[in-house]
Amino acid sequence: MRKPGLSETRQRILQFIHDFADEHRYAPTVRDILKGCNLSSTAVVQHHLNVLDREGLIDRDPKVFRSIQLPNRRSIVHVPLLGTIAAGEPIPVPSSDTWRDEADDTIELTDEITQGKQVYALKVKGSSMIDALIDDGDTVLMQPTNSADNGDMVAVWLKDREEVTLKRLFQEHGRIRLQPANCQMSPIFVDPANVEIQGKVIGVIRQL
Amino acid sequence: MRKPGLSETRQRILQFIHDFADEHRYAPTVRDILKGCNLSSTAVVQHHLNVLDREGLIDRDPKVFRSIQLPNRRSIVHVPLLGTIAAGEPIPVPSSDTWRDEADDTIELTDEITQGKQVYALKVKGSSMIDALIDDGDTVLMQPTNSADNGDMVAVWLKDREEVTLKRLFQEHGRIRLQPANCQMSPIFVDPANVEIQGKVIGVIRQL
DNA sequence: TATAAAATGGAACACTTGTACTAAGAACAT
DNA sequence: ATGTTCTTAGTACAAGTGTTCCATTTTATA
Incomplete structure (x- = not known):
């Protein structure tokens, strides 16, 4: 499960996105992630999301709120x-x-x-x-x-x-x-x- | 499938929500529904959503954007x-x-x-x-x-x-x-x- | 140790999205 | 006809949410 070369924080963010989506049936916002991962600035979350996006570990549609998706997710x-x-x-x-x-x-x-x-x-x-x-x-x-x-x-x-x-x-x-x-x-x-x-x-x- | 006592427009809205969620993996906004159902005011959508919500045909969390969900949906x-x-x-x-x-x-x-x-x-x-x-x-x-x-x-x-x-x-x-x-x-x-x-x-x- | 790179914090800003208000047309019963 | 209720419109506003900028701290690298 654990991807090598993936910082502990980003790993936690991915996990949180997964769990949040499982629980609520909609994706978390930047601020949800902020609270859920004990971070203290939206900029931090933003930064990690950008990296994760660049690496293809999340999908999201800019301009669409709550659009973060984990790829490979079964539908x-x-x-x-x-x-x-x-x-x-x-x-x-x-x-x-x-x-x-x-x-x-x-x-x-x-x-x-x-x-x-x-x-x-x-x-x-x-x-x-x-x-x-x-x-x-x-x-x-x-x-x-x-x-x-x-x-x-x-x-x-x-x-x-x-x-x-x-x-x-x-x-x-x-x-x-x-x-x-x-x-x-x-x-x-x-x-x-x-x-x-x-x-x-x-x-x-x-x-x- | 068709619920009796449900106006044609509301039926269409339910169907649209379903299809939209299927396609995008996130829920539509009021304005998405507006366009998708050929309506011309957010107030109309709002009104129908309120009725649907009251009748338990949709779930949504006020204060959360894109949170419209169809109940009875398989997870x-x-x-x-x-x-x-x-x-x-x-x-x-x-x-x-x-x-x-x-x-x-x-x-x-x-x-x-x-x-x-x-x-x-x-x-x-x-x-x-x-x-x-x-x-x-x-x-x-x-x-x-x-x-x-x-x-x-x-x-x-x-x-x-x-x-x-x-x-x-x-x-x-x-x-x-x-x-x-x-x-x-x-x-x-x-x-x-x-x-x-x-x-x-x-x-x-x-x-x- | 020196330096660069990555991660973090704080805050403001801009865009997305839900909601309220008002008014007007349509359907319907009295 | 008349009033009542449901539906549709247009619009403005408030709140949620993504984004950016800059400064600061931490971590990695030579």
């Missing part, structure tokens, strides 16, 4: 919950409409979880995804796509069986191997013409 | 990542020290995921938790406790086998039933003296 993203995923039915695929439709449910995650990607969420219905280590009631985070790299966990629609399944996908000379996440289970092999990739799974969330 | 919590969980070793149990030790890794989640509870995180090592539908590399969210209600998913240390396992726990007249999350698998029955509850699992996160 909250609103992930639309577009419906359910079950074995017997194709998954909802987002249109440009559904992305911004505020009327639907959303779950709020940090971008650490979504990895900064544009994702949507589906609630798992039923126990058919057990072999992907996904339980009834879990939430899966999907990235819309029609293609995938080898090894990606994808939601595929198997045309002949008329069912959707979550598996790791591998292209193998003329056929496709679908490998369950549970390593104790066997893969299935299908004809490429028989599979339709509906999205890539980038995460699973289970709340108990 | 980010820093969950300490205290170590790993594997079959063969007891899990790290947090002390009051480790909670605030900033040197350790943390993951940042919304309180929607942690359900507002005080939790810590463990990284799963190995495939021994497969029957709990938990894979190698998953992150489990734990709540420290020595007791549990029937049906809770807990981390228990089995003294005779010297291993930790994640199961649903049920007290049954003189014995304890440990039920795997995977319903296809059978429960095990153990002597109460043989189990030591190390924590309650309140969530699982998998990133692919």
